[in-house]
Amino acid sequence: MGRWEPDARGRLMAAAIELSLEHGFEQTTVADIAARAGLTERTFYRHYADKREVLFAGPIDLHALLAESIAAQADSTSPIDAVATALDSVSGLMQQNREGSRLRQRVIDANPMLRERELIKLASLGAAMADALRARGVTDPTASLTAEAGIAAFKVGFETWVNDATDAHDLQHHVSECFDRLKAVTAGR
Amino acid sequence: MGRWEPDARGRLMAAAIELSLEHGFEQTTVADIAARAGLTERTFYRHYADKREVLFAGPIDLHALLAESIAAQADSTSPIDAVATALDSVSGLMQQNREGSRLRQRVIDANPMLRERELIKLASLGAAMADALRARGVTDPTASLTAEAGIAAFKVGFETWVNDATDAHDLQHHVSECFDRLKAVTAGR
């Protein structure tokens, strides 16, 4: 793997996951990751802003996807349904790589610093959805609350999905079920 | 401020907030903070696990407070109401220091790393509430979703509270209002 092999970013990400699964994320140094990818530490930081980011920078822009999905829906659609639909399309993309998600999640769950990064990524997606809702005239705090509620449903649904050893249902099903439960819960049931 | 002045922790926290307001959190080094508190960098790390923690380690154990509040409520109380009541008591404590909260929040909002830490602290409080709900027989994913929904309401309510220049309402009012909005939102309104 020489200096000019293609897809340096992808190699770095793969190396980071491999090494973290083997020895843990903390025990893996950036120099280790770069070396396995055939690169140097300095080059790692040209591709990723910091060590944790290598596990979170996916190929698709979920912010844009969510924003466009919400913007595209009929004006008559309620905010919560718009959010549910947007997250459903994201779920559709994610579940194409269930095993990859499981490996990645195993690394993240084992490290508090990575959990922090995961939470701010989710919060950032929530902020994008809240913006999209405001753009269609939903006022605050309703816009923020709807987005946050959606993120909560997605988070819990995703967790159930990666931990479900039976593979009985897909991510969309789990998230959709969480939306239903959330509606029941806030109704006092 | 010599070596054995009392309340080293409090001095470090005050120094951190002061310096962060003056020059920004990033620009402030741990050595700077320790020096203003009349201590050394090494001693800072004996009181706080890392640089960010100095802004988040409060004197009261909110986890225990939330757990006890939820456990103390009547069995007939619905999960969402139990969570709302628990967060109401936390709000009661917080609003005794509105100006302090505003200064602290100004520092946090200006720094993404601090926002990360804030989110994991909130998530941790949510996990404590979910545990308390499970202890009273609420099953998953309802327990997790209820706790997450409560955190969402608290988060948005808190934000409104610190940014409300009129001081017209207290934190409890804002959070309670967010719970009501949340119920309306998930009902499709």
Next chain:
DNA sequence: GTGGTGATGTCAGTCTGTGACATCACCACC
């Protein structure tokens, strides 16, 4: 084949965080 361009390498440096050990103030006990 020449020059420009973007990706990579090299090097030096700051800051965060930690282990090991020394020092200091205070307190209990004789």
Next chain:
DNA sequence: GGTGGTGATGTCACAGACTGACATCACCAC
């Protein structure tokens, strides 16, 4: 009033995360 224990603090050395400045390399257009 000395003496030893205890906990908080200081000192030192060091690994690892990041960054700025500059050099080098592969490739492509002309």
